[in-house]
Amino acid sequence: MYRLVFQKSVTVTGVNHGRHISCVSPDRVWISDWYNLILTNSTGHRLEQLKDVGCGWGVHTVNSDGDLIYIDSEHNINKLSTDNKDKTTLIKYNTAPWIPLCVYSSPTTGDLMVGMCDTDPWTGKVVRYNSSGENIHTIQHDKITAMGLYSLPIYITENRNGDVIVSDYYYGVVVTDRRGNYRFSYTGPPSGSGLWSHGICTDALSHILVCDDQTQSIHIINCNGEFLSQILSPQHGIDRPFGLCYYEKTHKLWVGSLNNNTANIYKVVHRDSLTGTHKMDEEGAISSPGESWIASLSKFGSDRPVIYGDSNRMDSGLGLSGIGIEESHEDLPDYSEESGGKRLKREKRELAEEKDILIVTSKVNMPQNVSVKDLT
Incomplete structure (x- = not known):
């Protein structure tokens, strides 16, 4: 959204x-x-x-x-x-x-x-x-x-x-x-x-x-x-x-x-479109369907955006879809002994940290002042 x-x-x-x-x-x-x-x-x-x-x-x-x-x-x-x-x-x-x-x-x-x-x-x-x-x-x-x-x-x-x-x-x-x-x-x-x-x-x-x-x-x-x-x-x-x-x-x-x-x-607000709906809301916001999985946390006292969901949403939010992590970030340390899955997950989290994006994959590690409802 x-x-x-x-x-x-x-x-x-x-x-x-x-x-x-x-x-x-x-x-x-x-x-x-x-x-x-x-x-x-x-x-x-x-x-x-x-x-x-x-x-x-x-x-x-x-x-x-x-x-x-x-x-x-x-x-x-x-x-x-x-x-x-x-x-x-x-x-x-x-x-x-x-x-x-x-x-x-x-x-x-x-x-x-x-x-x-x-x-x-x-x-x-x-x-x-x-x-x-x-x-x-x-x-x-x-x-x-x-x-x-x-x-x-x-x-x-x-x-x-x-x-x-x-x-x-x-x-x-x-x-x-x-x-x-x-x-x-x-x-x-x-x-x-x-x-x-x-x-x-x-x-x-x-x-x-x-x-x-x-x-x-x-x-x-x-x-x-x-x-x-x-x-x-x-x-x-x-x-x-x-x-x-x-x-x-x-x-x-x-x-x-x-x-x-x-x-x-305009203030740009990226929201998780779990509901699949889009409308002009009471804040005067113009919404349209899209592929954005970021939610702004500014109204919760933080400017860090958040990605909530699975790896596909993580890829979309980080701008990685179809690009490949190695091409986007060439100066990552060498972790050659890691398995492919662990390496990719670590690189995504390092990229999120670089972009100051908070990745939330479950309600367990959701910040205390943010609920799933707030992000939809």
């Missing part, structure tokens, strides 16, 4: 719409339309405005220090300090005819991933730089088929397992692993409605959320590209969701609209 609890709507002065959003803190975000980039708080008050931002889609990101990194009008990639006083050019534009369209700062490595395009012919690539702006490698072709992976990469993000996730104007969602090996593409749910992908982000469970301008909703897929659910369609009062940002420390989702300068803020 994937639930969004509506928090508030924010009218942002200084932009015409919310094309892209980058979170700085629980109550401050950078938000842009086609020409303007504004730092605003959760009341919509304009705190800062940049004049030299480039036109485009995902042209800014925030690093783990809270610095803004953005593509300027001359295609340079700059860093603006947290106090908004010091600006540094990280990557001087010298990649013509390739033009940078989107940028993302990895919170784990500090690397910058830049989506670029060449218009003659239309083709795209992703270049990974370190935090000092030095080129590490380029992702452009499927290493097996030699086919081009991108055409017009307009948004880019990273999943918890290191996957590089691109929202491509023509090709939908394209996912490679951190080394550039092609994993999958997502071009719409099984119903065949298609996908016109725009803003994209991931959540604490490695789900991928992408705005679809064709259905004017947000699609949720798991880390292997399987469609889970569709949320925030027009009947939920969102006018063309376009820009997305998930702030993991508070599990808040900011959603910008293409048609106005109002951003909506």
Whole structure:
């Protein structure tokens, strides 16, 4: 069950719409339309405005220090300090005819991933730089088929397992692993409605959320590209969701609209769907069927999510389905004398500990202030 609890709507002065959003803190975000980039708080008050931002889609990101990194009008990639006083050019534009369209700062490595395009012919690539702006490698072709992976990469993000996730104007969602090996593409749910992908982000469970301008909703897929659910369609009062940002420390989702300068803020609550039901509840939560087995314990005085159930639910909650623990975590200690079953169970629990997730497999080890009823 994937639930969004509506928090508030924010009218942002200084932009015409919310094309892209980058979170700085629980109550401050950078938000842009086609020409303007504004730092605003959760009341919509304009705190800062940049004049030299480039036109485009995902042209800014925030690093783990809270610095803004953005593509300027001359295609340079700059860093603006947290106090908004010091600006540094990280990557001087010298990649013509390739033009940078989107940028993302990895919170784990500090690397910058830049989506670029060449218009003659239309083709795209992703270049990974370190935090000092030095080129590490380029992702452009499927290493097996030699086919081009991108055409017009307009948004880019990273999943918890290191996957590089691109929202491509023509090709939908394209996912490679951190080394550039092609994993999958997502071009719409099984119903065949298609996908016109725009803003994209991931959540604490490695789900991928992408705005679809064709259905004017947000699609949720798991880390292997399987469609889970569709949320925030027009009947939920969102006018063309376009820009997305998930702030993991508070599990808040900011959603910008293409048609106005109002951003909506939601609390993401992952719940165990044992009952198989979904509805709009008295808290104003929008629920939809999905494959999430995490329940937030924040209302019980803890921010640790919990997985309750069997190993399949554990795999889904940890984002392991179909990936394999060894590929996701290469630096685990050597326990070669363990049996396969014991090793896999231990590795899953180590991964849960790393993600600060509490695994509960029976009522016996359920925390005293949490009951099964609370998690359904």
